[in-house]
Amino acid sequence: NAGVTQTPKFQVLKTGQSMTLQCAQDMNHEYMSWYRQDPGMGLRLIHYSVGAGITDQGEVPNGYNVSRSTTEDFPLRLLSAAPSQTSVYFCASSPDQGNRELFFGEGSRLTVL
Amino acid sequence: GQQLNQSPQSMFIQEGEDVSMNCTSSSIFNTWLWYKQDPGEGPVLLIALYKAGELTSNGRLTAQFGITRKDSFLNISASIPSDVGIYFCAGPGSGTYKYIFGTGTRLKVLA
Numbered sequence: 001n002a003g004v005t006q007t008p009k010f011q012v013l014k015t016g017q018s019m020t021l022q023c024a025q026d027m028n029h030e031y032m033s034w035y036r037q038d039p040g041m042g043l044r045l046i047h048y049s050v051g052a053g054i055t056d057q058g059e060v061p062n063g064y065n066v067s068r069s070t071t072e073d074f075p076l077r078l079l080s081a082a083p084s085q086t087s088v089y090f091c092a093s094s095p096d097q098g099n100r101e102l103f104f105g106e107g108s109r110l111t112v113l
Numbered sequence: 114g115q116q117l118n119q120s121p122q123s124m125f126i127q128e129g130e131d132v133s134m135n136c137t138s139s140s141i142f143n144t145w146l147w148y149k150q151d152p153g154e155g156p157v158l159l160i161a162l163y164k165a166g167e168l169t170s171n172g173r174l175t176a177q178f179g180i181t182r183k184d185s186f187l188n189i190s191a192s193i194p195s196d197v198g199i200y201f202c203a204g205p206g207s208g209t210y211k212y213i214f215g216t217g218t219r220l221k222v223l224a
Contacts, residue, residue: 004155042214042216058211090156092212102146102203107153
């Protein structure tokens, strides 16, 4: 059972570069979301999606874009990376449909120089 | 916006001791989730609670959904070294799809 798969696990970028963090789930979950986790802080919601073609902003959306063209995939794009985006990023999915349990990937550690 | 306050922030305990931690909110939650996170890994779901007053166990872990729907509690009995980690409470804000996480309780177990 793959569950929620994130790639890459580690990435170093220079300020101004762009990149995409990939997230895929094989559980046919409708709900998918991205979080960032910084030292001393809990997980903060960046963007989420309740189904293919539907996305919405979370608590800290600035500097990030998302799209949801399929149920399985929910990529997170950084168009112009900044040092403030150095963080660990987690993708999570949920069946929704009354079951609100959220399942996480293993994380992607991003450093922006 | 909605916030979840966890306490304590950290705790050292002796192996074999019981542990209690709690999570409080300024607003009502309809679902409470408890997670454990080990270093370098993603959070792992421990227990999910869906009804006020609900008491649910998972091995040595027991969690309760507060009757006011504004708090939840997690107890770990007879702690062991592998219980070390950060424990988070979380839930979707009422009427939204935006999950909110507490700042975590860091548990350290002394053998």
